[in-house]
Amino acid sequence: VQLEQSGAEVKKPGESLKISCKTSGYRFPSYWIGWVRQMPGKGLEWMGILYPGDSDIKYSPSFEGQVTISADQSISTAYLQWSSLKASDTAMYYCARAIPGTKYLDYWGQGTLVTVSS
Amino acid sequence: QSVLTQPPSVSAAPGQKVTISCSGSSSNIGNHYVSWYQQIPGSAPKLLIYDNNERPSGIPDRFSGSKSATSATLGITGLQTGDEADYYCATWDSSLSAGVFGGGTRLTVL
Numbered sequence: 001v002q003l004e005q006s007g008a009e010v011k012k013p014g015e016s017l018k019i020s021c022k023t024s025g026y027r028f029p030s031y032w033i034g035w036v037r038q039m040p041g042k043g044l045e046w047m048g049i050l051y052p053g054d055s056d057i058k059y060s061p062s063f064e065g066q067v068t069i070s071a072d073q074s075i076s077t078a079y080l081q082w083s084s085l086k087a088s089d090t091a092m093y094y095c096a097r098a099i100p101g102t103k104y105l106d107y108w109g110q111g112t113l114v115t116v117s118s
Numbered sequence: 119q120s121v122l123t124q125p126p127s128v129s130a131a132p133g134q135k136v137t138i139s140c141s142g143s144s145s146n147i148g149n150h151y152v153s154w155y156q157q158i159p160g161s162a163p164k165l166l167i168y169d170n171n172e173r174p175s176g177i178p179d180r181f182s183g184s185k186s187a188t189s190a191t192l193g194i195t196g197l198q199t200g201d202e203a204d205y206y207c208a209t210w211d212s213s214l215s216a217g218v219f220g221g222g223t224r225l226t227v228l
Contacts, residue, residue, distance in 0.1 A: 034217065036219075043204075043220075043221050044155070044157075044163065044206050044208075044219045046208070046216055046218055046219055049216075060214065060216040060217070060218075061214055061216065094162055096163075099168070102150070102151040102153075102168065102210070103217060104151070104153035104165065104169070105153070105155070106168070108162045108163055108165075109162065110162055111162050
């Protein structure tokens with residue numbers, strides 16, 4: 001099982017962004033994919049989780065309406081996107097595979113650093 | 119303010135044992151399985167314990183997990199300098215319909 005995330009991004013406030021998490025080594029539709037934020041020097045925050053099999057998505061209330069989680073089954077890839085970035089979106093973002101049922105995160109990507117600065 | 123409460127830091131000497139607590143409520147720990155993650159600074163988190171007390175393949179039995187009512191505990195025995203890291207508990211929260219993490223605990227091996 002591997003999760004390969006897209007590279008670091010430097011963006012300006014107000015710009016849009018879509019980062020990716022390409023998976024391999026398992027059946028993509030059968031496992032949830034979660035996204036986790038880690039702001040500089042801070043702890044882990046659960047953003048949301050998507051089940052590619054039926055496109056069910058659950059957002060943490062703190063992130064609902066702030067980001068969009070999606071997936072493309074044809075290329076076993078999940079996405080996290082913003083329509084208008086803010087400086088406070090500066091953080092490391094991790095994708096991770098989540099087990100159906102208990103939803104613990106067993107395999108993690110290496111992280112994508114997003115820097116938003118004018 | 120995290121939904122799950124962990125001590126900010128713990129410390130112990132090499133070879134000793136340490137426990138890290140994680141306190142929640144009936145909407146999260148009280149009715150859902152707990153998992154624990156280790157994050158060495160500069161690296162991605164790694165799964166240590168799932169389903170309250172199960173260890174993934176490759177995780178030594180020095181690491182253990184337990185749960186009672188609305189609290190969970192991670193135990194680490196035979197501490198090594200390589201265990202210095204941040205440790206996070208996590209579970210599902212029925213009220214939020216989302217996963218939640220604890221605030222994290224920094225382990226220092228003196």
